[in-house]
Amino acid sequence: MSNIVNIVIDGKEVEAEKGAVLIDYLFKQDIDIPHFCYHPALGTDGNCRMCMVEIEGSKRPQISCDTPVKEGMVVRTQGENIEQVRRDILELELINHPVDCPTCDQAGECKLQDYYMAGGFYESRLEAESKVKAKKAVDLGKNVMLDQERCVLCTRCTRFTDEITHTNELGIFSRADHSVISTFPGQELESDYSMNIVDLCPVGALTSKDFRFNQRVWFLESFEAICSGCSKGCSIHVDHKKEKYKDDQIFRFRPREDHDVNGYFICDDGRLSYKDENDNRLNDASINQETVSTKEALTNIADVLTANPNDTLLLVSPFLSNEELALIKEYTLNNGTTLSGYSPQYYDESFADDMLRTSDRSPNRAGMMALRINENEKDFNELLSQKKVIVVIENSYFEDKAELFKDKKVILFSSKDTKVKEFANTVLPVASFLEKDGSYTNSESVTQHIKSGIRKNAPVGTLTSLWKAIESLSKEKA
Ligand code: SF4
Numbered sequence: 001m002s003n004i005v006n007i008v009i010d011g012k013e014v015e016a017e018k019g020a021v022l023i024d025y026l027f028k029q030d031i032d033i034p035h036f037c038y039h040p041a042l043g044t045d046g047n048c049r050m051c052m053v054e055i056e057g058s059k060r061p062q063i064s065c066d067t068p069v070k071e072g073m074v075v076r077t078q079g080e081n082i083e084q085v086r087r088d089i090l091e092l093e094l095i096n097h098p099v100d101c102p103t104c105d106q107a108g109e110c111k112l113q114d115y116y117m118a119g120g121f122y123e124s125r126l127e128a129e130s131k132v133k134a135k136k137a138v139d140l141g142k143n144v145m146l147d148q149e150r151c152v153l154c155t156r157c158t159r160f161t162d163e164i165t166h167t168n169e170l171g172i173f174s175r176a177d178h179s180v181i182s183t184f185p186g187q188e189l190e191s192d193y194s195m196n197i198v199d200l201c202p203v204g205a206l207t208s209k210d211f212r213f214n215q216r217v218w219f220l221e222s223f224e225a226i227c228s229g230c231s232k233g234c235s236i237h238v239d240h241k242k243e244k245y246k247d248d249q250i251f252r253f254r255p256r257e258d259h260d261v262n263g264y265f266i267c268d269d270g271r272l273s274y275k276d277e278n279d280n281r282l283n284d285a286s287i288n289q290e291t292v293s294t295k296e297a298l299t300n301i302a303d304v305l306t307a308n309p310n311d312t313l314l315l316v317s318p319f320l321s322n323e324e325l326a327l328i329k330e331y332t333l334n335n336g337t338t339l340s341g342y343s344p345q346y347y348d349e350s351f352a353d354d355m356l357r358t359s360d361r362s363p364n365r366a367g368m369m370a371l372r373i374n375e376n377e378k379d380f381n382e383l384l385s386q387k388k389v390i391v392v393i394e395n396s397y398f399e400d401k402a403e404l405f406k407d408k409k410v411i412l413f414s415s416k417d418t419k420v421k422e423f424a425n426t427v428l429p430v431a432s433f434l435e436k437d438g439s440y441t442n443s444e445s446v447t448q449h450i451k452s453g454i455r456k457n458a459p460v461g462t463l464t465s466l467w468k469a470i471e472s473l474s475k476e477k478a
């Protein structure tokens with residue numbers, strides 16, 4: 001029997017899957033139904049009543065988040081009647097809400113504000129002084145703040161801690177219009193995923209301690225990327241901005257819905273790892289600790305590599321993209337140098353869990369393996385003892401092992417200011433993980449592409465992509 005039924009939405013005949021949740025179907029049709037409590041990851045709760053639609057044959061409007069699609073259903077999402085119902089519910093939601101959008105960190109990405117602007121616009125029938133007051137800045141733990149007055153009691157946050165992380169830190173306390181969200185006495189938000197409730201919260205009640213009052217969201221630009229915090233490679237949005245007289249800076253990562261990788265969420269460590277992109281950058285090329293131009297450093301590197309190809313070991317890492325690794329591998333095949341991907345320092349068993357986090361804290365080991373780049377320890381140690389020129393490419397293995405460089409010439413390609421710089425003969429800064437385009441293959445063999453949207457116009461001479469550097473070396477050789 002076919003699972004497809006015919007229904008009518010706002011006068012238009014359409015086909016839909018029988019039994020599907022009506023609100024999901026409406027979202028898929030790009031029909032924006034106001035809603036607070038429904039979220040596809042948390043399912044139906046039915047407490048906010050904002051998602052009302054008219055269904056022919058029903059005496060009263062129905063909530064679309066708890067209505068299954070049925071054959072012959074005739075649904076109206078627009079019209080004076082249903083819009084009046086939504087306005088009335090919105091008025092109820094706003095009864096005790098503070099009138100302080102201009103000072104709210106969520107302004108610009110708040111559902112309550114959006115719905116009011118779209119369909120509200122009425123004078124409050126309540127004096128500001130008669131609103132029920134609640135606590136304004138409640139510290140819920142290391143990463144999240146709560147403003148109880150702004151909460152619309154949608155319970156997304158409590159359901160997340162109950163059903164997704166199973167850490168159960170949050171609950172609703174007191175009754176009726178004095179109900180508030182809080183942690184249980186003596187408890188704090190402890191989960192490694194707690195910051196997801198900030199994204200889930202449809203209003204400005206839950207905010208990230210790290211991001212709050214840092215930036216107005218309408219000034220930020222955004223591009224899609226992946227997190228490099230572990231081999232899961234969660235899909236993210238990167239929000240960034242170039243302020244006057246400053247470099248383009250990243251202000252936050254947000255999870256990007258991706259059902260092949262991370263679903264709706266990311267971990268807190270990954271979310272806060274945007275700071276690594278901004279901080280501790282290597283900016284100057286140098287030869288024997290003297291600052292030089294990128295071109296001078298590249299010419300010097302080309303001279304050293306051309307003179308000693310058979311005596312050269314290139315050490316790459318799983319932080320490089322598939323394209324960079326393929327190019328470097330091609331370079332070694334064409335020039336007689338040797339290649340290793342030895343990088344045990346990125347493994348950390350204590351980081352792994354049964355949600356998203358993996359024990360390999362690098363984004364592209366699967367890509368490196370697919371290119372058959374050898375990361376065997378014994379082979380690496382043997383090569384290290386034989387070769388006189390070591391080219392370290394975005395690999396932190398030698399960070400605390402400078403003694404291994406004794407009697408060697410060291411060339412460093414790095415986006416980070418690292419201790420290895422002090423022992424390197426030639427240093428070349430390169431673009432960071434999010435400053436370059438490229439593809440990465442995660443631990444489940446999903447390959448994702450990044451098209452960077454940040455610092456594309458870095459001044460020539462201070463920063464070069466590894467891609468360009470290797471290409472230029474190949475040309476020098478030709
Ligand atoms: S704090 Fe936010 S997510 Fe939690 S119940 Fe209130 S409005 Fe909903």
Ligand code: SF4
Pocket residue numbers: 227228229230231232233234262266267268269270271356357358
């Ligand atoms: S699970 Fe891994 S890839 Fe995903 S956000 Fe956390 S650190 Fe990043």
Ligand code: FES
Pocket residue numbers: 034035036037038045046047048049050051063064065066
């Ligand atoms: S979204 Fe349907 S009742 Fe809240």
